[in-house]
Amino acid sequence: MSKGSTSPVSGQPAATAPPAPPRPSPGAVRLTVNGTPHTVRSSPDTPLLYVLRDELQLHGPRFGCGLGQCGACTVHLAGNAVRSCTIPISAVGDQPITTLEGLGSPDRLHPVQQAFIEEQAMQCGYCINGWIMTAAAFLAKNPNPRDAEIRTALSGLICRCGTHVRILRAVKRASAVRRA
Ligand code: FES
Ligand code: FES
Numbered sequence: 001m002s003k004g005s006t007s008p009v010s011g012q013p014a015a016t017a018p019p020a021p022p023r024p025s026p027g028a029v030r031l032t033v034n035g036t037p038h039t040v041r042s043s044p045d046t047p048l049l050y051v052l053r054d055e056l057q058l059h060g061p062r063f064g065c066g067l068g069q070c071g072a073c074t075v076h077l078a079g080n081a082v083r084s085c086t087i088p089i090s091a092v093g094d095q096p097i098t099t100l101e102g103l104g105s106p107d108r109l110h111p112v113q114q115a116f117i118e119e120q121a122m123q124c125g126y127c128i129n130g131w132i133m134t135a136a137a138f139l140a141k142n143p144n145p146r147d148a149e150i151r152t153a154l155s156g157l158i159c160r161c162g163t164h165v166r167i168l169r170a171v172k173r174a175s176a177v178r179r180a
Pocket of ligand 2: 121122123124125126127128158159160161162163
């Protein structure tokens with residue numbers, strides 16, 4: 001019997017070792033999304049948006065311009081609203097990611113989600129992820145904003161349907177609910 005097959009404690013033949021858990025391949029990127037850890041297959045330079053949508057099947061963040069200009073792809077990175085189309089997954093590190101799917105739940109909507117419904121702020125809905133995620137991050141840090149501050153926080157987001165007035169009303173409603 002070879003030495004390698006004997007237990008150093010009991011001197012008995014060693015039990016067969018359980019199979020080792022699969023190791024992430026070299027260079028694999030780990031992401032924590034909506035509280036769940038993932039090891040993703042995509043290459044480290046892949047934009048976060050593509051991984052969220054194509055690999056993790058999270059379709060809240062949308063592809064609009066792909067250039068960081070419209071905001072449709074916005075997610076939270078460690079609580080900050082960022083445009084996921086321009087961030088490679090290698091730059092995320094251990095910062096937690098929250099997408100629209102993780103902001104609230106069907107049973108317990110985030111106040112911004114609820115306000116968008118109550119104000120009927122959506123028309124086609126394509127842009128709405130960006131507005132909701134940006135507003136939610138902003139209100140978390142500024143619970144009692146003035147109108148001008150809301151406008152500044154949301155500047156740079158684009159709605160091709162032109163529902164800006166209803167969107168602003170929804171964000172104001174959400175800020176009032178959060179203060180109540
Ligand atoms: S798709 Fe990311 S900013 Fe337009
Ligand atoms: S609701 Fe259609 S693009 Fe904004």
